[in-house]
Amino acid sequence: MKWFRGRSLVDVVGIGLVLAVAVFSLVLLVAPSIIVVVISFDTRAYVTFPPAGFTLRWYKAVFEHGELVEAMLNSLQVGLTVTVLCIVLGVPTALACVRGRFRGTTALSVFVLVPHMVPGIVLGVAVLFAGALVGVSPSIWLQSISITVFIVAVMVRTVQSRLMRLDPALEEAAANLRATPFQSLRTVTFPLLMPAILAGAVFTFVEGFDNLSVAIFTHGFRDRPLPVELLALVQYTSSPIVAAVSGVQIVLAIAALVVVSTSIGLDKVNE
Amino acid sequence: MAEAAIHRRITPPGFGEQVADALLSGRGIWPAVPAIVVLTVVAVIPFAILLSLGFSDFEISRGAIVSQTFSLAHLTNALTDPLYWITFQRSMNLALSTTALCLLLGYPVAYLFLTGGRWTKRLILVLTIAPLLTSGIVRTYAWLVILGGRGVLNSALLQTGLIDQALRIMNTHWAVLIGMVQIHLPVMILPLIAVMSRHDSRLVEASENLGASRIGTLRTVILPLSVPGIGTGSALVFTLTYTTFVVPQILGGGNYLNAATMIYEQVVFSLEWSKGSVSSLILMVTCLIVLVAIALLTNHFTKWTKGHDA
Incomplete structure (x- = not known):
């Protein structure tokens, strides 16, 4: 009862209320995922609660569902392409933003952010129309490059904030030891940036894999990505197969979380 | 050699x-x-x-514009069409109420993060970051399972005898709102935490040493300092909810039209390019207006740290 001692009633009730809402929100965040995972093991062929028994058949069904597997592979390809493009385009841009000695470094950082600030569907529509006018029809490649443009800002920001906290003495030491700028970049700066690049890679990959707003307008007619396929599946069927897909995704999310927390630490994600 | x-x-x-x-x-x-x-x-x-x-009348043949003349007709058509007004109003209402509810539910979590111990902090981070790594569709599907006619909520309520007939929540505005709030909650919490954990913890200690109650400290020290976080979180949640179509499409059934689903239908199903362009532009401009309003309000209410916090 130490907690109550010397506190006014208003204080106890007020803070109690705030903490109660906090606990409610945390339960709200996690409960739906737990319910879905439970459902994914249910034996019945329609979504209901509580489950009647335990089975793995929905997980098996996911990998036997040809279109779903293909969609997963497509999204995997998009995710990887987006990640590679974001590293190739984003890391040098972050270098230029932080190390640049030219006018307009701020303008450059803002410019990179612009496509990210525009609603995804507006970017998707714009790319679709522009592509149609120059004869580029929607495809897995158009989808990848569009999502890259949409999300590259995240990579730039992550690397930028790490770069700004690096000790400049390290590179000066390399220069004093006669390293060329390229050598010091390769052997000093780059290894120090690795955690930030890795964290950026996780987030850009997830966006490439999961993005719907840009993808729904730019994806190829034949190679549908997972979100588009899932949206159709959710709308037109009620079998727990989607729950099994959720189960798979939750496992992947936990893996990604472990990667992020060991590379830059969870508390750094926000910066 | x-x-x-x-x-x-x-x-x-x-x-x-x-x-x-x-x-x-x-x-x-x-x-x-x-x-x-x-x-x-x-x-x-x-x-x-x-x-x-x-902003133009154009003719397209074989995938290229053959003639194009400036015209405001599409814009005026859209602005005089009641369907546009209803749809954009619905999106705006939904996005603003979602943002407000996310703030109401998210702020206490950020407060708990600030005052909690190491494991509390870690738990909060895991619970808020993990959902962002899974697909929005999958998270919306969870609400289909919970709110559906034979879903978790109805079964629970029926079994406990609180109701004797299944509630119809799916395909209503409430289903969409509940789904929207839960799905975007992490997006509100993370910026709040980021800004709050940048504060000097001695400020809170000082306030308590000077005899302020914890609720008083929250109101007079923590809340004013966290205004930039409230601004960032609100801007992010608003942009996402104003322009999403996953939740309205799945939880609202086929007839819940918001701005995003309208644009999708114009562009993909009826191939009305000029309508699609105008709707996209209206969406972008109205979104921008609200974002500017949020930025101005944030700036107005930011005390002491002006120019330091982003």
Whole structure:
């Protein structure tokens, strides 16, 4: 009862209320995922609660569902392409933003952010129309490059904030030891940036894999990505197969979380 | 041979490395050029084209514009069409109420993060970051399972005898709102936590040493300091909820039309390019207006730390 001692009633009730809402929100965040995972093991062929028994058949069904597997592979390809493009385009841009000695470094950082600030569907529509006018029809490649443009800002920001906290003495030491700028970049700066690049890679990959707003307008007619396929599946069927897909995704999310927390630490994600 | 090897070793960096130095020394704009080119081709030019399509009459044949004349007709058509007003109003209401509810539910979590111990902090981070790594569709599906006719909520309520007939929540405004709030909650919490954990913890201690109650400290110290976080979180949640179509599509059933689902239908199903362009532009402009309003309000209520916090 130490907690109550010397506190006014208003204080106890007020803070109690705030903490109660906090606990409610945390339960709200996690409960739906737990319910879905439970459902994914249910034996019945329609979504209901509580489950009647335990089975793995929905997980098996996911990998036997040809279109779903293909969609997963497509999204995997998009995710990887987006990640590679974001590293190739984003890391040098972050270098230029932080190390640049030219006018307009701020303008450059803002410019990179612009496509990210525009609603995804507006970017998707714009790319679709522009592509149609120059004869580029929607495809897995158009989808990848569009999502890259949409999300590259995240990579730039992550690397930028790490770069700004690096000790400049390290590179000066390399220069004093006669390293060329390229050598010091390769052997000093780059290894120090690795955690930030890795964290950026996780987030850009997830966006490439999961993005719907840009993808729904730019994806190829034949190679549908997972979100588009899932949206159709959710709308037109009620079998727990989607729950099994959720189960798979939750496992992947936990893996990604472990990667992020060991590379830059969870508390750094926000910066 | 040996001479050549020695020669190579003592010569300054080769041509390739010299080029790399020039490009990557980081003093010039060169490293950013590829990104600038790609962003210009894939974002800036398409936006310009979208703008021009919204403000002109055009004729398309074989995938190319053959004639184009300036016209405000599409815009005035849209602005006089009641369907547009209803749809955009619905989106705006939904986005604003979602943002407000996310703030109401998210702020206490950020407060708990600030005052909690190491494991509390860790738990909060895991619970807020993990959902962002799974697909929004999958998280919306969870609400289909919970709110459906034979779903978790109805079964629980029926079994406990609180109701004797299944509630109809799916395909209503409430289902959409509940789903929206839960799905975007992490997006509100993370910026709040980021800004709050940047504060000097001695400020809270000082306030308590001076005799303020905890609720008083929350109101007079923590809340004013966290205004920038409230601004960032609200801006992010608003943009996402104003322009999403996953939740309305799945939880609202086929007839819940919001701005995003309307644009999708215009562009993909009925192939009405000018309508699609105009709707996209209206969406972008109205979104921007609210974002500017949020920025102004944030700036107005930010105390003490003006110019420090982003």
